[in-house]
Amino acid sequence: MQGDRSKILIESIKRLLRRGAVAKLLKIVNKAHASDLSMVFHSLSRSNQRKLFGFIKDIEKKGELFSELDEDIFLNLIEGIDLNQVVEILDNMPTDDVADLIGRLPEEKSDTILEKMKKEGSKEVEGLLSYDDDTAGGIMVPDFIALREDVPAGNAIMSLQKEHMDVEMPFYLYVVDEYGKLTGVCSLRQLVVVKPDTPLKDFMTTDVFAVKTNMDQEEVAKIVAHYDILAVPVVDETNKLVGIVTVDDVIDIIREEATEDILKMAGAGEEFVETKSVLKSIRIRLPWLFACCIGGIIASFIISHFQESLSKVAYIAAFIPVIMGMSGNIGIQSSTIVVRGLATGRLNVKDLWAVVFKELTIGLILGMVYGLFIGLVAQVQYSREALAISVALAVICSMSLAALSGSLAPMLFARLNMDPAVATGPFVTTAIDIISVFLYFNIAVTLLGI
């Protein structure tokens, strides 16, 4: 349904642009939501992107659009408009989004813009730029409500109504001591149920989940999701409250990280390649396939080593695909379960041996089930016991080893604080290919006595 609506909007705007129907364009563009417009920009030519942007009147909508657009479209728009207008748009945007955008610009341009921006805003942006993109500091907003412990509830409500109208999402009221250090939190609901003269410290919750500025954004997202909270406060090394991370940013992080993991595991790079050009896609996917290619060539050397046996008993080649396929598939199962388990916090790196042992057991049992079955098929087909036993043994060994390496590799990577998703995909499957071919031929040659 949502896809349909975007589609209709895209087609209407394209048609109106072709016709040059300015009045209708103005109406449709200024009525549409920024998130929907961003979809439209994706499918326009560079010149039409600039043209359409010119039709937007509301300065806040221009800002929202800036934060929704892909980097290349944003840069194209920036080049097409006057710097003063860019500054005006940025001045009307939430600080965290501005920092994000400024970080994408060439340094020269970003310096000019920061100079031109309103003093207060540009200072906040510079503050945010000093944190790593992927940390709590990089994704937090510096707009939060913090009051002292002895402020009465009634005054807190008044100050909410008067002073804090610029706060993006006012869910919680944070309580700080005289040094700005976080001591507690109140919900807006608590504020209205107590008597107006009760000081905050009498009813605030002191058990606040706060994160440090350098915490990885994935960790922050886990905490917000785990505790079902709408915002988490961010503190510096001295426990001073410096910002909050809100739930809408957390949703984006969770989706991005899941997508990244999936694409990395499939060896398709970290990026959403489907919106990029064919050439860009090829550049991203080529190197991942190289691992697989080298693995296949190694396997071909292994097999060519057994060339003489093969010409005597050609049919042993017939079972190469099924042995490779079975071990490859169980390896992907194991590594996927481990990678996703680590990502969602269901698996702990400390349980390395328990997890790997469990996967090995599963690999062994499934290997025996399918080893017997495929061995039986081999026996029926060729009536040669030694071949049937070789095939069965090769399936059992390679499936067990595949489950073992498929779980061990991502667990070890995670323990070394490296991304477990990278260990999966092409590397593990390639290793499994080589191992299974090697095992099969050695077992078959030994048992068949060739």
Added chain:
Amino acid sequence: MQGDRSKILIESIKRLLRRGAVAKLLKIVNKAHASDLSMVFHSLSRSNQRKLFGFIKDIEKKGELFSELDEDIFLNLIEGIDLNQVVEILDNMPTDDVADLIGRLPEEKSDTILEKMKKEGSKEVEGLLSYDDDTAGGIMVPDFIALREDVPAGNAIMSLQKEHMDVEMPFYLYVVDEYGKLTGVCSLRQLVVVKPDTPLKDFMTTDVFAVKTNMDQEEVAKIVAHYDILAVPVVDETNKLVGIVTVDDVIDIIREEATEDILKMAGAGEEFVETKSVLKSIRIRLPWLFACCIGGIIASFIISHFQESLSKVAYIAAFIPVIMGMSGNIGIQSSTIVVRGLATGRLNVKDLWAVVFKELTIGLILGMVYGLFIGLVAQVQYSREALAISVALAVICSMSLAALSGSLAPMLFARLNMDPAVATGPFVTTAIDIISVFLYFNIAVTLLGI
């Protein structure tokens, strides 16, 4: 960090349970957050789960814990405690969570509980139970704030403070007409900036994103994420407001759906098998491997058909792994990009041919690059042009076909309103295995003249 904290909590509680240190257990259990406690329950024996649950004093914490626990642990706890206590706990929980839990119980038990629950609450729960679990109706909460269009802002604020204290997350004030039909929305912030005597309809936003009760939960999550909103109103067929879906539930949906997609694509079932027993894991993974097994056996029949040629020119077997591996990998890349693109809304089902054509082009180009490379390796190794050309051609054809089928299958599934993730994984890879073996042997036998 979060993992570490859970780990410490689990170990401490286990130690205290062994020692029977009741006083310490009481203290630690009642201080811990329900989300953290749920992690502890996962790693306890059934009898210890019941024992630990007995230590929890706060009835609301018991309810929170109920909604966090896995089904089997929840059922174990329910059996161990008095039905009246269960009813008391449920009466203090948000309605959507109660409906979730009741849906898991055997019918007999759930009927008894619904009868015993406070009348109002049980009616709401029964209302929710009538919707499908995976739809907007199934995940919404019936607690929202709805006022009539002509209510002045000042009265709205007063009614918020007095009457709507039970609303789970009061972000938005919905405006309805005399028939309860949704006509607009105000944010709490808007309420306090206007003059107290302004009626809601004068400043409300009439452009409300509402979803129907039967909309798939994944679609609902997409809308909330797309528009960065904290809650989306749910309406019935007559546009009457019946509930809201809040952002915390959306986060859970996004994570679950991503996990489901990843596991399905890897052929590891839809469930989080790593917390389950070895036997359960095997039961889930066995059937997925069967597709691969049958594919492998078919491939073995194909190869056995060429047995005679193989015994003459045994080394053609050496390139089976590299051809299968390369086509399998590019097939996974294509299908992963398509499945994830569809899930995140970056790809549209209507673009079927554009997407498939792009993947085919990529497959063809990458196939030519690696076909030439692997052909060259074959030439150097065996100095036989016909073999080198066969290998090169087989790589090009099977990689192109793999990219084609890897993208076509999920796109077609999506178009038929079936889950595209299922089409990927074992089925596509198995089909690719068969195709590539078939192509390779036919090309090789023709060109080598054997």
